[in-house]
Amino acid sequence: MHGQVDEDVRIQGPPPRPRPRRVLAVLAGLLSGGLTLGVGALLASSTTRSADPVLGVGQEFIARTPEWLKEWAIRQFGQADKAVLLGSLYATLVLFFVVIGLVALRSLRAGLVLVGLLGAAAVGATTNRPDATAVSWLPSTVGTVAGAIALVVLVRAVRGTPPRATGPLSRRSVLFGAVAGAAAVTAGAGAAVNRSNSVAATRATIVLPAPASPAPALPPGIDAVADITPYVTSASSFYRVDTALSVPQVDVASWTLRIHGMVEREVTVTFDDLLAEDLVERWMTMTCVSNEVGGNLVGNARWLGVPLTTLLRRAGLQPDADMLLSRSVDGFTISTPVAAATDGRSSMIAVAMNGEPLTDVHGFPARMIVPGLYGYVSACKWITEIEVTRFDRQTAYWTDRGWAEQAPVKTASRIDVPASFAKVAAGQTVPVAGVAWAQTRGISKVEVSIDGGDWVEARLSSTVDADTWVQWSHAFEGAAPGNHTVRARATDGDGAVQTQDVVKPIPDGSSGWPSKFFTVG
Ligand SMILES: Nc1nc2c(c(=O)[nH]1)N[C@H]1C(S)=C(S)[C@@H](COP(=O)(O)O)O[C@H]1N2
Ligand SMILES: [Mo]
Numbered sequence: 001m002h003g004q005v006d007e008d009v010r011i012q013g014p015p016p017r018p019r020p021r022r023v024l025a026v027l028a029g030l031l032s033g034g035l036t037l038g039v040g041a042l043l044a045s046s047t048t049r050s051a052d053p054v055l056g057v058g059q060e061f062i063a064r065t066p067e068w069l070k071e072w073a074i075r076q077f078g079q080a081d082k083a084v085l086l087g088s089l090y091a092t093l094v095l096f097f098v099v100i101g102l103v104a105l106r107s108l109r110a111g112l113v114l115v116g117l118l119g120a121a122a123v124g125a126t127t128n129r130p131d132a133t134a135v136s137w138l139p140s141t142v143g144t145v146a147g148a149i150a151l152v153v154l155v156r157a158v159r160g161t162p163p164r165a166t167g168p169l170s171r172r173s174v175l176f177g178a179v180a181g182a183a184a185v186t187a188g189a190g191a192a193v194n195r196s197n198s199v200a201a202t203r204a205t206i207v208l209p210a211p212a213s214p215a216p217a218l219p220p221g222i223d224a225v226a227d228i229t230p231y232v233t234s235a236s237s238f239y240r241v242d243t244a245l246s247v248p249q250v251d252v253a254s255w256t257l258r259i260h261g262m263v264e265r266e267v268t269v270t271f272d273d274l275l276a277e278d279l280v281e282r283w284m285t286m287t288c289v290s291n292e293v294g295g296n297l298v299g300n301a302r303w304l305g306v307p308l309t310t311l312l313r314r315a316g317l318q319p320d321a322d323m324l325l326s327r328s329v330d331g332f333t334i335s336t337p338v339a340a341a342t343d344g345r346s347s348m349i350a351v352a353m354n355g356e357p358l359t360d361v362h363g364f365p366a367r368m369i370v371p372g373l374y375g376y377v378s379a380c381k382w383i384t385e386i387e388v389t390r391f392d393r394q395t396a397y398w399t400d401r402g403w404a405e406q407a408p409v410k411t412a413s414r415i416d417v418p419a420s421f422a423k424v425a426a427g428q429t430v431p432v433a434g435v436a437w438a439q440t441r442g443i444s445k446v447e448v449s450i451d452g453g454d455w456v457e458a459r460l461s462s463t464v465d466a467d468t469w470v471q472w473s474h475a476f477e478g479a480a481p482g483n484h485t486v487r488a489r490a491t492d493g494d495g496a497v498q499t500q501d502v503v504k505p506i507p508d509g510s511s512g513w514p515s516k517f518f519t520v521g
Contacts, residue, residue, distance in 0.1 A: 434446075
């Protein structure tokens, strides 16, 4: 009985209000935009990853961002900078698609002009990437055409007479559903292809040979200090710095490293060629030039690889060459002084980190590692080419943007404890501890001072050699109640004391004494 009453009410109620056409136009804009991105992603996944319209525009944005904005973004968002960039890019696109839908409702031609402009921008960006191929224009072009057709069909359906109630589904709903479905299917298929192209599976099948020259075993007492940075940094907690919006997934079977330019003979090696060499394994600490005093863009790992000298000797360097210009699969470039490869330090083309093949973010299948130089002038990830050349002929990605050509790592220390603004109970000892590094020179001493008082020598943990950081610690007794500042300074193996001069990272690395503020009481 009740059911019947309900039925009567519904039949006699007001007819469903037709959805306002502007809402439908916005939806038309969003769905056709979604189809553009889906088709673009699918085509890019099966041709060139960097030809994806969104990634291409994002990468071009990174390449053209002024230095101050980049610095601000890194300071503001740190390791999340890429996620923030992609998020903003998608938010902007949503806004564009909404506008396109509304404009198209009034004038389809004007809407299509906007679609065309957006498509042209995407084609421009993707074909301008340094790793662009002959087909990089395709994903954005086909995606834009598909989106344009969808926009015309959907907007015409919106403009047409309200849907007649013929059956449960109007023609309009079918069209909207079809475009939504096509957008979802293409985007999903693109993501699936990308997943299947990922290096995770091949990486797991790689068998690393034993090193001909193994790294020294870690001496006892290398992690002597509790609650601070461990001596070994795992791959997953190692800092990541690069310009790659999507992490290159390199097919190791077809990957090669080519050494050319000012050489006696060109050398091209495969990954298996590298593994067949006499491999050396070394502990080395790597630092980013963007690391602020007290910052965490520094890590220490056991690297396995082929000495750079092995490969360069095979190629035969011309005597007037002074630069190695490394190129990554994504077109990124790094310039390294030839001397850093030939002066006896453990420079290598690394294939493994802490006993495992490199992870994709850290440069799979191979990267350069040079002790004592900041990463941007040495540590090329996803390396595929070394051009032997001269500093008066070539420049590299970051040196084109105002960073120094020569950038040896500056002697540095960091205070890990006490934590900033820590509170310590009165009468207790205050542990002060951290790490210090001066790759190739080593650390001979770390000193600490409270409130500008006398420098007291801290205790150094053991270390394996001059190319890695070392832990240090000191326990302050009898700090008076109140606010205090503790400072640290390191002395390197040459006897040079870490400079007090406070300078920013650009152009060749930050300096200054690290400090921590704490309260007793
Ligand atoms: N291909 C490529 N290699 C690169 C970079 C990059 O942007 N692209 N960044 C360099 C910089 S600035 C640093 S500090 C190190 C960081 O290496 P990691 O991410 O493995 O810690 O990689 C270097 N190698
Ligand atoms: Mo860096």
